[in-house]
């Protein structure tokens with residue numbers, strides 16, 4: 001149901017808000033004031049809608065899902081909500097009367113960058129689907145004061161600046177002081193015998209108050225509104241009056257600073273585990289506040305916890321919220337006096353877990369001592385779970401010590417969060433078919449043998465209304481004309497677009513749309529002082545910078561073309577622009593070196609008037625959701641070139657294909673399913689398969705032998721030592737050939753290099769055949785049908801959470 005608000009009513013709403021907040025009229029307002037006011041008006045509309053929706057939710061007493069995630073990469077909200085509410089037209093009209101342009105107001109909103117990359121963006125896409133399809137659901141995360149850092153490049157070096165999003169982003173948050181909970185840290189636990197048996201007594205703890213800030217997310221063309229509840233830490237009035245009286249203001253304020261430190265900043269490492277105490281405290285803070293909230297809501301509605309797992313599903317997005325398992329145990333045991341066995345069964349049947357990575361450096365393990373010191377009661381419960389699980393396995397697999405050791409939660413003084421998640425939940429899923437298979441056959445093979453019924457797959461998806469309809473209005477109009485609007489509700493209907501694969505007029509329109517989007521993007525970049533030729537091919541690799549994603553392989557390819565052109569400036573080649581967008585974790589040396597290489601290679605090429613007519617390299621600074629929304633519709637080639645077996649799924653790959661880009665990629669993550677969807681003839685696959693990679697490691701991989709024996713590789717690697725733009729990249733040469741511990745090129749760039757070059761050349765040949773290219777592009781748009789996040793959410797709802805939409 002779209003909102004039924006006339007332009008006139010809207011005008012009154014906005015005028016009232018301007019007068020209340022600023023004491024001004026619409027004619028006096030500046031752009032910032034008008035943006036905030038429109039946001040406030042939308043929040044009010046959403047609140048009304050939510051009140052109605054929540055009444056319906058309460059009446060129906062349905063099972064609910066709570067989605068716990070340390071990250072939600074929300075991006076901007078105004079446009080998304082107006083689109084979903086069906087109010088864009090009305091707002092545009094009203095604003096026009098006062099000489100405001102809605103599109104310009106959109107630009108005043110800062111991104112809510114409360115996430116690193118794929119994991120956080122997926123969580124946000126899922127919120128859109130949950131609201132649209134009216135599933136009873138709520139998201140929980142942390143309201144970081146600073147989201148993911150802002151990136152600046154200075155002479156090739158990445159600099160990190162704080163992301164100050166709250167002034168401007170705060171209008172979307174509704175502070176709920178009435179729903180605050182206390183989270184306890186540190187202290188001591190004693191066990192004491194009472195008349196009712198053994199009791200635990202927790203003393204000397206520190207307390208922090210968790211205050212929720214709610215963000216409402218409207219469903220599209222539906223009555224649904226999802227709530228994303230973000231917790232902020234607040235000091236529990238521990239102001240030290242004595243110190244204050246003595247004039248020691250620092251000490252007086254100290255406690256407050258400690259509490260508020262918890263939600264100060266998002267940890268900026270993606271796919272890499274950082275064992276910092278503050279990060280662990282953030283995780284427990286999220287988990288404890290959320291579980292207390294879930295329990296109190298449930299008790300309010302049902303008056304008992306006996307039906308908890310019938311009415312509630314709790315989903316943990318990666319292991320980061322894993323402590324919700326012992327936290328829920330703790331509350332059931334200590335506060336509601338369930339037996340260990342009953343509590344254990346309740347927890348397992350409530351919780352489900354998604355794994356997002358197989359990289360060993362990303363697997364979370366925390367020192368036992370640290371957990372014990374930070375959350376002594378939780379530690380005791382983890383010990384109990386570990387003992388009972390090991391006992392169970394001992395009975396099943398007597399004498400198989402190695403196996404039991406691998407499955408234990410605690411080992412060598414470390415707590416393994418992934419094992420805790422598998423043991424403490426009823427469902428474990430990967431995020432693409434290949435990834436889920438790797439979980440079963442490698443990462444969790446012992447668990448898979450013991451409890452195969454727990455394991456399943458849910459392939460990722462993306463919010464197609466945001467990433468097609470809002471981001472690419474030109475393509476949307478064409479789709480509407482060709483296949484009607486049904487695909488907006490039901491992504492599967494995108495497949496109908498295949499019918500137009502031989503329609504020359506439609507194919508030409510596709511090309512025109514792409515060009516127009518490329519021009520838009522070039523103009524946008526022009527405003528930032530970056531010049532891009534919209535008539536060159538846009539070859540895009542946009543994602544976090546990581547060795548396994550192999551931005552370096554892409555650079556080696558470009559260097560190879562560069563050297564070809566240096567040798568023969570008359571070489572015929574369609575002009576290409578290689579666009580990179582990537583943030584590196586601040587402490588990730590090699591990632592930052594790759595950025596520096598891209599930057600200097602780019603500068604080097606810019607200095608050569610002949611070269612830059614044919615190939616240009618552009619590093620797009622500060623990649624974020626808003627930039628992605630402009631970039632995806634303009635992309636023609638989507639680089640998805642991770643070492644096979646390493647990228648759990650990828651979601652940028654789906655967004656780019658849906659906007660008509662063709663993928664050059666390896667058989668990794670969801671690329672495999674893209675391949676199933678469009679076929680070999682509509683995609684450029686190269687390189688080793690995950691199995692080939694395994695085999696190659698087993699045989700013994702020697703990067704240096706590629707370097708010595710393959711001429712093209714030798715030439716490219718040598719050029720790194722000579723350098724670009726006056727800077728040598730010996731560091732990268734050594735990384736590839738020598739290696740840190742004797743393992744050069746750990747992500748096998750050199751092994752896949754020649755095939756990559758060959759397939760890239762094939763791609764260029766096809767590009768010259770415009771008709772064919774457009775046709776392939778069309779098949780990709782249609783093939784994205786299976787990657788709508790709505791489909792992923794239906795999979796979760798049916799197969800894992802066992803929930804149904806409201807009726």
Ligand code: 26Q
Nearest residue numbers: 118119270271273274356431647648649650651
């Ligand atoms: C953990 C502990 C301490 C500090 C940071 C972290 C941390 C933070 C973020 C670990 C991992 C992440 C993010 C992982 C991630 O984004 N994974 C991606 O998830 C996507 C959605 O499923 C997949 O498409 C990608 O393939 C996967 O890389």
